Amino acid sequence: YLVSEDAMRAYWKEWTNLESRDVWRKETLVEWDTVSADARRGGKEIHLGYLFGFMVEKGSEYPDGDPRKQYKYRMVFRGNDVKDQNWEVAMFQEMATTPTTLEASRYADFLSLLPGNTVEGRDVTQAYLQADMEGPATYVVLPKELWTPEMHKMRCPVLLLEKALYGHKNSGAFWQKFCTQQC
Secondary structure: OOOOHHHHHHHHHHHHHHHHOOOEOHHHOEEHHHHHHHHHHHOOOEEEEEEEEEEEEEOOOOOOOOOOOEEEEEEEEOOOOOEEOOOOEOOOOOOOOOOOOHHHHHHHHHHHHOOOOOOOOOOOOOHHHHOEOOOOEEEEEOOHHHOOHHHHOOOOEEEEEOEOOOOOOOHHHHHHHHHHHHO
8 A cells, every 4th residue: 555755754753753852762771571570679660551653634625735634643652551560450540630621611611702801722732741750660662663673682672751641641640740830
């Protein structure tokens, strides 16, 4: 099948962005067996997770060449399959942050309708990636297409996750703490 050059540009843009933001650093490459054995010996809790990517075409209803039609690729943490140092299911707080509620959104809409008021919503670009990971050290397995020759010689190569990546159960809490400190 044919792969769109625009799709591949979106793919590499995401990877370049994650690496430039030190979401993980190549210097932290280690074998999972080694780091998990060390954690067990030291009585420490650590986590292992996997990353996956997905591609979407935004504005697919527009004709080719229209700037509103573009590919977006995102890499996220697979939060439904996290293991601990004993290869057991990692446990997290049920909810680390309170999601924005529909009531709050409607209240903001109501305020915008009052004379002299306006309300504007904003999204922060790659918000979670601004926050550092906290809690037990979390190691990630990159998708195999991104493995280096050194990684292919390892049984289960992992890298330390250093930034709050979308999909991790506590990324919202890490971002909320970071945002509060900044404000």
